Amino acid sequence: xxxxxxxxxxxxxxxxxxxxxxxxxxxxxxxxxxxxxxxxxxxxxxxxxxxxxxxxxxxxxxxxxxxxxxxxxxxxxxxxxxxxxxxxxxxxxxxxxxxxxxxxxxxxxxxxxxxxxxxxxxxxxxxxxxxxxxxxxxxxxxxxxxxxxxxxxxxxxxxxxxxxxxx
Amino acid sequence: xxxxxxxxxxxxxxxxxxxxxxxxxxxxxxxxxxxxxxxxxxxxxxxxxxxxxxxxxxxxxxxxxxxxxxxxxxxxxxxxxxxxxxxxxxxxxxxxxxxxxxxxxxxxxxxxxxxxxxxxxxxxxxxxxxxxxxxxxxxxxxxxxxxxxxxxxxxxxxxxxxxxxxxxxxxxxxxxxxxxxxxxxxxxxxxxxxxxxxxxxxxxxxxxxxxxxxxxxxxxxxxxxxxxxxxxxxxxxxxxxxxxxxxxxxxxxxxxxxxxxxxxxxxxxxxxxxxxxxxxxxxxxxxxxxxxxxxxxxxxxxxxxxxxxxxxxxxxxxxxxxxxxxxxxxxxxxxxxxxxxxxxxxxxxxxxxxxxxxxxxxxxxxxxxxxxxxxxxxxxxxxxxxxxxxxxxxxxxxxxxxxxxxxxxxxxxxxxxxxxxxxxxxxxxxxxxxxxxxxxxxxxxxxxxxxxxxxxxxxxxxxxxxxxxxxxxxxxxxxxxxxxxxxxxxxxxxxxxxxxxxxxxxxxxxxxxxxxxxxxxxxxxxxxxxxxxxxxxxxxxxxxxxxxxxxxxxxxxxxxxxxxxxxxx
Numbered sequence: 001x002x003x004x005x006x007x008x009x010x011x012x013x014x015x016x017x018x019x020x021x022x023x024x025x026x027x028x029x030x031x032x033x034x035x036x037x038x039x040x041x042x043x044x045x046x047x048x049x050x051x052x053x054x055x056x057x058x059x060x061x062x063x064x065x066x067x068x069x070x071x072x073x074x075x076x077x078x079x080x081x082x083x084x085x086x087x088x089x090x091x092x093x094x095x096x097x098x099x100x101x102x103x104x105x106x107x108x109x110x111x112x113x114x115x116x117x118x119x120x121x122x123x124x125x126x127x128x129x130x131x132x133x134x135x136x137x138x139x140x141x142x143x144x145x146x147x148x149x150x151x152x153x154x155x156x157x158x159x160x161x162x163x164x165x166x167x
Numbered sequence: 168x169x170x171x172x173x174x175x176x177x178x179x180x181x182x183x184x185x186x187x188x189x190x191x192x193x194x195x196x197x198x199x200x201x202x203x204x205x206x207x208x209x210x211x212x213x214x215x216x217x218x219x220x221x222x223x224x225x226x227x228x229x230x231x232x233x234x235x236x237x238x239x240x241x242x243x244x245x246x247x248x249x250x251x252x253x254x255x256x257x258x259x260x261x262x263x264x265x266x267x268x269x270x271x272x273x274x275x276x277x278x279x280x281x282x283x284x285x286x287x288x289x290x291x292x293x294x295x296x297x298x299x300x301x302x303x304x305x306x307x308x309x310x311x312x313x314x315x316x317x318x319x320x321x322x323x324x325x326x327x328x329x330x331x332x333x334x335x336x337x338x339x340x341x342x343x344x345x346x347x348x349x350x351x352x353x354x355x356x357x358x359x360x361x362x363x364x365x366x367x368x369x370x371x372x373x374x375x376x377x378x379x380x381x382x383x384x385x386x387x388x389x390x391x392x393x394x395x396x397x398x399x400x401x402x403x404x405x406x407x408x409x410x411x412x413x414x415x416x417x418x419x420x421x422x423x424x425x426x427x428x429x430x431x432x433x434x435x436x437x438x439x440x441x442x443x444x445x446x447x448x449x450x451x452x453x454x455x456x457x458x459x460x461x462x463x464x465x466x467x468x469x470x471x472x473x474x475x476x477x478x479x480x481x482x483x484x485x486x487x488x489x490x491x492x493x494x495x496x497x498x499x500x501x502x503x504x505x506x507x508x509x510x511x512x513x514x515x516x517x518x519x520x521x522x523x524x525x526x527x528x529x530x531x532x533x534x535x536x537x538x539x540x541x542x543x544x545x546x547x548x549x550x551x552x553x554x555x556x557x558x559x560x561x562x563x564x565x566x567x568x569x570x571x572x573x574x575x576x577x578x579x580x581x582x583x584x585x586x587x588x589x590x591x592x593x594x595x596x597x598x599x600x601x602x603x604x605x606x607x608x609x610x611x612x613x614x615x616x617x618x619x620x621x622x623x624x625x626x627x628x629x630x631x632x633x634x635x636x637x638x639x640x641x642x643x644x645x646x647x648x649x650x651x652x653x654x655x656x657x658x659x660x661x662x663x664x665x666x667x668x669x670x671x672x673x674x675x676x677x678x679x680x681x682x683x684x685x686x687x688x689x690x691x692x693x694x695x696x697x698x699x700x701x702x703x704x705x706x707x708x709x710x711x712x713x714x715x716x717x718x719x720x721x722x723x724x725x726x727x728x729x730x731x732x733x734x735x736x
Contacts, residue, residue, distance in 0.1 A: 067464070067465075070285040070339070071341055073340055073341040
């Protein structure tokens with residue numbers, strides 16, 4: 001059965017490394033729903049979170065293929081177990097009369113006001129991707145000037161971790 | 168150059184150009200590594216590839232930027248598909264010109280990304296020795312494959328010198344290929360194998376790449392069960408052995424395909440269940456339990472689900488399996504095995520490989536292509552290194568030249584690259600100058616890298632080229648005959664073929680034309696007797712001959728085969 005999967009990847013922070021992962025998804029015929037990447041800890045490597053909509057067999061094949069990329073240090077399919085999945089979003093709108101309504105919608109999502117002027121308002125919000133999606137729908141596309149999302153970020157639940165140095 | 172020498176490189180196949188000139192000057196001023204000048208960069212990659220397949224060492228290529236690099240792409244893809252270790256060094260424009268669309272600039276790393284195991288860009292000249300060391304390490308370990316090193320011209324500037332440092336041992340935190348198999352899995356595999364009633368060993372190119380043929384033979388000395396090899400695995404198990412069923416798959420033997428379909432346990436070793444083997448995956452061997460040994464975990468359960476996956480080097484894994492089988496108290500059911508072997512023997516008798524052809528002189532007045540290969544097999548006592556191109560002739564060699572040793576059969580199995588045969592034969596000949604090296608080709612394929620006849624003259628490479636000339640793209644035409652109502656769209660060109668004898672002569676070689684059966688063996692014997700000359704034997708064969716058996720596609724299983732033009736088994 002196809003469902004959303006969260007794959008976390010630790011990858012050497014080297015030029016071209018990201019392209020290898022992205023290229024692999026295309027090459028093997030898998031879709032990337034969202035992708036997030038940034039260096040962590042000492043900066044010698046990055047942590048990527050890829051969200052993809054695939055079957056269980058496919059996600060096994062994806063993680064194996066990603067693991068074959070020489071620059072990839074570790075891979076984990078977070079959706080194989082319990083996990084935390086969150087996404088960060090920024091929105092900009094100019095219908096200031098909607099501000100209270102939007103704030104209400106975003107309330108469950110940990111929101112903050114970043115900018116408030118006479119003409120525009122910029123807010124940030126974070127929470128599970130599903131909730132972010134619903135929030136955007138509820139606010140209505142036509143009420144937003146701009147919207148940017150980080151894509152899914154994920155961690156294992158509990159003591160399980162994905163770091164270098166442990167096997 | 169010193170880094171290459173330290174890797175034990177003997178030959179460098181290449182073609183010079185602007186961005187590689189600093190390196191070429193360094194080549195001129197040393198003697199340890201011999202540079203072989205090809206006539207097209209595709210030839211360089213195939214030659215290095217052939218060298219690697221025959222020796223087990225990495226093949227090394229040097230090309231310039233831009234067109235030099237792009238011409239090497241087909242050879243890279245060929246090596247990648249068959250997991251052949253290559254190190255391809257490409258010159259690049261100077262660092263400050265990258266991204267400016269400068270002369271002979273192309274993004275080699277980007278273009279080659281999906282068809283390499285890994286690639287490096289040299290950022291600092293002082294890193295070159297380390298990168299070369301890592302490149303060889305990555306190319307030759309785990310599941311082997313080609314590695315590209317892109318070097319901007321300013322990084323090889325001879326006026327800037329650096330201290331040469333060599334690592335004692337390469338170690339990468341992101342790359343640690345597994346060597347030893349999981350002992351628990353080996354135990355399970357041994358139990359399943361020994362309890363089988365209709366077992367089959369299905370061994371692929373991984374057995375050859377992993378130098379595990381001796382272990383495979385030793386394992387089957389104990390098990391005594393039927394063995395089949397893939398196209399890439401031919402030679403991994405001796406063809407003369409009574410347990411050998413021949414090749415399996417699209418043009419595999421009747422008995423090998425039937426045995427796979429009806430098996431209860433399949434031991435897959437260094438093989439990857441590709442579509443030319445399984446036919447329709449959902450119909451693949453319905454009752455078989457699969458044990459799959461492979462160094463690449465991604466090859467396991469990719470197409471066909473493995474009941475017992477074993478990740479590890481093939482050599483170490485088969486060795487562990489041998490020990491476990493010896494230790495085990497389970498005895499194989501001898502009665503069941505006997506009747507299984509009898510069944511396979513029966514299949515072999517029923518539809519052996521064009522059985523009649525094997526036994527009798529052909530009735531047709533024209534030479535049959537299969538006969539050419541059979542005669543070559545006898546004329547060379549089955550001992551030659553045989554390279555091939557792609558098409559009907561390739562399948563005829565796989566079926567009728569019986570390989571008893573690994574690394575003797577050299578062909579482009581995965582990518583199916585026409586033009587591979589001649590340059591690959593050059594690479595083999597450089598590796599083994601005293602061995603017989605034969606390139607069996609077709610008039611279509613040979614024209615894709617014919618320019619290398621010039622390289623053969625320059626380096627005096629006495630290769631024997633056997634051109635199975637049916638005046639058509641035979642395999643294309645076979646499919647058109649079978650699936651497209653015999654409409655030969657763009658597959659024939661009989662009136663525009665060159666005179667291959669004159670062509671060979673114009674390159675300074677010997678050409679022989681064969682049109683009659685009676686001329687065939689004498690021509691082959693003569694070619695083989697000319698020890699110091701390249702001989703091009705152009706054999707005109709029956710253009711209507713097809714390759715059989717052939718799996719019925721699409722939607723067929725492994726027991727659905729065409730046995731001849733009008734018979735389905």
